[in-house]
Amino acid sequence: MATVAELDIQLVSHSDFDKPTNIDWETEASAGGSLVEFAGRACYETWDKPNPHTATNEAYVRHILDVGHMTVLEHSSATMYLRGVSRSCSHEIMRHRHFSFSQLSQRYVPSDEARVVVPEAVLKDERLTKLFLQSADVAYDAYGELLDGISESFAQEPNAVLRMKQARQAARAVLPNCAETRFVMSGNLRSWRHFIGMRAAEHADPEIRRIAVRSLRLLQQSVPEVFEDFSITTLRDGGEMATSPYVSDI
DSSP states (O other): EEEOOOEEEEEEEEEEOOOOOOOOOOOOHHHHHEEEEHHHTTTTTTTTTGGGOOHHHHHHHHHHHHHOOOOGGGGGGEEEEEEEEEEEHHHHTTTTTTTTEEOOOOOTSSOOEEOOOOOHHHOOHHHHHHHHHHHHHHHHHHHHHHHHHHHTTTTOSSSSHHHHHHHHHGGGGSTTBHHHHHHEEEEHHHHHHHHHHHHHTTTTTTHHHHHHHHHHHHHHHHHHHTTTTOOEOOTTTTTTTEESSSSSOO
């Protein structure tokens, strides 16, 4: 029977920062937060922090959010590696065109194991979960039969890699939307704020909302200065959402 793929998100890369040696300026922030402040101060060369109200990095970033000077957030970036995401949810995520994506190829990687993402509304009911997994099994069984049959039709192709690619690219059409996919997702901090603001909202699809909240937690650990304004709350159904008092424009 098909197995349930659990969501796993890892922060695999984020911006570092090396302060120019000829600039007399210091900050207490993380690398990503330092880069944001440096970019903002570079516009006016306020290295001596003349405004006491924005002397700390926390206050400076908050001022950036207050005035909507979001372009400085684009200098710092973060990359996540996501697993246990449904193929249908990945399509929705990749509508965010300000990110860069590298996704698992169904043409080259065989779908031998039926790993699927089950919607929360289904998981709450044991009978529905069983029905869901059985339907996934039917799709994967059909995939296997199609793969074998199509491979035979390409038996005259001497290149084994090309032969299997041709078979998989045709057979994959029967795979369900719930099939697990994995991908790398990179974007600047402005893009991440917009993604979280849109997708961690209460009205968002539960799967993508869970991804947005999980990503937010990782970003709050690595770049707290830029994401600490988001607050995470628990919904009546046990899920989580996140909101910020600032508009998440792009």
